[in-house]
Amino acid sequence: MAEEVLRIAGLHAYYGESHVLHGVDCHVERGEVVTLLGRNGAGRTTTMKALLGLVGSRSGSVRIHGSETIGLPPHRIAALGVGYCPEERGIYASLSTEENLMLPPAVAAGGMPVEEIYAMFPNLRERRASRGTNLSGGEQQMLALARILRTGARLLLLDEISEGLAPVIVQALGRTIGRLRAHGYTIVMSEQNFRFAAPLADRFYIMERGRMVAQFAAGELPDRMPLLRQYLGV
Amino acid sequence: MTSVFGIPVAVILGQLMLGLVNGSFYAMLSLGLAVIFGLMGVVNFAHGAFYTLGAFAALLALQLFGINYWVALIVAPLAVGALGMAVERLLLRRVYGLDPLYGLLLTFGLALICEGSLNQVFGATGQSYPVPPALAGGFNLGFMFLPLYRAWVIAVSVVVCFSTWYVIERTRLGATLRAARENTPLLQSFGVNVPLLMAATFGGGVALAALAGVLASPIVLVNSYMGSSLVIVVFAVVVIGGMGSILGSIVGGLALGVIEGFTKVLYPEASNVVVFLIMALVLILRPAGLFGRD
Ligand SMILES: Nc1ncnc2c1ncn2[C@@H]1O[C@H](COP(=O)(O)OP(=O)(O)OP(=O)(O)O)[C@@H](O)[C@H]1O
Ligand SMILES: [Mg+2]
Numbered sequence: 001m002a003e004e005v006l007r008i009a010g011l012h013a014y015y016g017e018s019h020v021l022h023g024v025d026c027h028v029e030r031g032e033v034v035t036l037l038g039r040n041g042a043g044r045t046t047t048m049k050a051l052l053g054l055v056g057s058r059s060g061s062v063r064i065h066g067s068e069t070i071g072l073p074p075h076r077i078a079a080l081g082v083g084y085c086p087e088e089r090g091i092y093a094s095l096s097t098e099e100n101l102m103l104p105p106a107v108a109a110g111g112m113p114v115e116e117i118y119a120m121f122p123n124l125r126e127r128r129a130s131r132g133t134n135l136s137g138g139e140q141q142m143l144a145l146a147r148i149l150r151t152g153a154r155l156l157l158l159d160e161i162s163e164g165l166a167p168v169i170v171q172a173l174g175r176t177i178g179r180l181r182a183h184g185y186t187i188v189m190s191e192q193n194f195r196f197a198a199p200l201a202d203r204f205y206i207m208e209r210g211r212m213v214a215q216f217a218a219g220e221l222p223d224r225m226p227l228l229r230q231y232l233g234v
Numbered sequence: 235m236t237s238v239f240g241i242p243v244a245v246i247l248g249q250l251m252l253g254l255v256n257g258s259f260y261a262m263l264s265l266g267l268a269v270i271f272g273l274m275g276v277v278n279f280a281h282g283a284f285y286t287l288g289a290f291a292a293l294l295a296l297q298l299f300g301i302n303y304w305v306a307l308i309v310a311p312l313a314v315g316a317l318g319m320a321v322e323r324l325l326l327r328r329v330y331g332l333d334p335l336y337g338l339l340l341t342f343g344l345a346l347i348c349e350g351s352l353n354q355v356f357g358a359t360g361q362s363y364p365v366p367p368a369l370a371g372g373f374n375l376g377f378m379f380l381p382l383y384r385a386w387v388i389a390v391s392v393v394v395c396f397s398t399w400y401v402i403e404r405t406r407l408g409a410t411l412r413a414a415r416e417n418t419p420l421l422q423s424f425g426v427n428v429p430l431l432m433a434a435t436f437g438g439g440v441a442l443a444a445l446a447g448v449l450a451s452p453i454v455l456v457n458s459y460m461g462s463s464l465v466i467v468v469f470a471v472v473v474i475g476g477m478g479s480i481l482g483s484i485v486g487g488l489a490l491g492v493i494e495g496f497t498k499v500l501y502p503e504a505s506n507v508v509v510f511l512i513m514a515l516v517l518i519l520r521p522a523g524l525f526g527r528d
Contacts, residue, residue: 107425
């Protein structure tokens, strides 16, 4: 029995004068891993920002666990159990690793205990006193992920988490996502790296010029390769 | 009597003491300015007015309600801080993201309105606030007389300034403030109520100014322009310490007070300009300020 965690309908978003999203529709069920694919500038990052309320202005409908959030300020949206891992990781340079980890306030009960996080990412414990941005790219990505796991958020928005990381780190990240999926997290990923996303996702959306132009389930992937080639050139 | 370069040691120590007292006020005021500027990017020209309001709040509380110094020390900063939060919510938030000039003009206008109104109601002559009995008198240290109230001012300032530093650099709340300086939207996406944080920060910075005003009331004449004369030096301190630097404003404030005090002994004619000379030098040699990051 599927429960809808996220439903976006007719979402428009603007940065000042520029109109970037032109009526995005999509939905995510509880426990699903959904990947947004698309070329550079298609609007995947903007979709995530728009559903968090971080764009200049937005209209349409974004329902999280059934409640409309289009009129809410960003801090109230997070409180509905959303965790965001931004493009380029968003690690704070003026905070230590541990301060970065402890920064986001808890949004729901049942967040991952710090001990468990350190067990999952031992490097973060070793380097907890280091300035956040002195960590390696891989460690920073682990930190960006770890800090939203701590808050109890169950809907995770992960923007290009594999970008710029060494293959062995990307593999480790893939295993982590797999584990989170097994724990019942609902995950929306934006990915350029199709080979990273393909084995992880239950469903795919393809974006083009601020709209969703196609969607399909993981099982349909072989049949959809021509479509992917057309839109992404993979 | 012992002397250095023909100047009696007691005179030097006395000026050092006065310098530290002035430095205490510089430090508390520039600290509030630094915190506000760091988080909100607003150069608060009304800071001196909030200092004046703190002193008037203590004076009126005593005259109208018989509220004593110790209570005023807590209540006046809270009241002025609440007023500051209201100013932030109603006015200041409208200029965020605009050219910093707008914030500067807005707060400058507020300062003029505040000082003008106080002047209208209370006149230009200052009123004195009694030194609380527990802090009257002083110690004879043998080589100099130490007025207790002045020692108290220095102690309170040092404790308050370093507590503020500790909160910002070492606590969870401080980490949130530092994060807000660096990347506000992301912090908000984590569920932090950033608008409230801004209002509280402005209120806190302003409350520090008001606390300085209450502390100053027994040693200066309380009048509507007491803040505007002080705040000019404070802005120089902020530039020297480094815009928005917490440690820079504390250390810079105390140090410049002392330097000013020594100048009074060595070359009194320069004592009013020495801070500005140092500011000019710093701007030439290290434009980001002594503790600032470029
Ligand atoms: N802050 C901004 N102001 C104005 N336009 C923006 C801003 N951010 C993004 N855009 C524009 O919005 C469009 C969508 O960008 P977005 O970042 O959402 O793309 P994306 O699909 O995440 O692609 P990628 O991450 O590969 O660049 C692009 O045309 C981009 O130029
Ligand atoms: Mg993107």
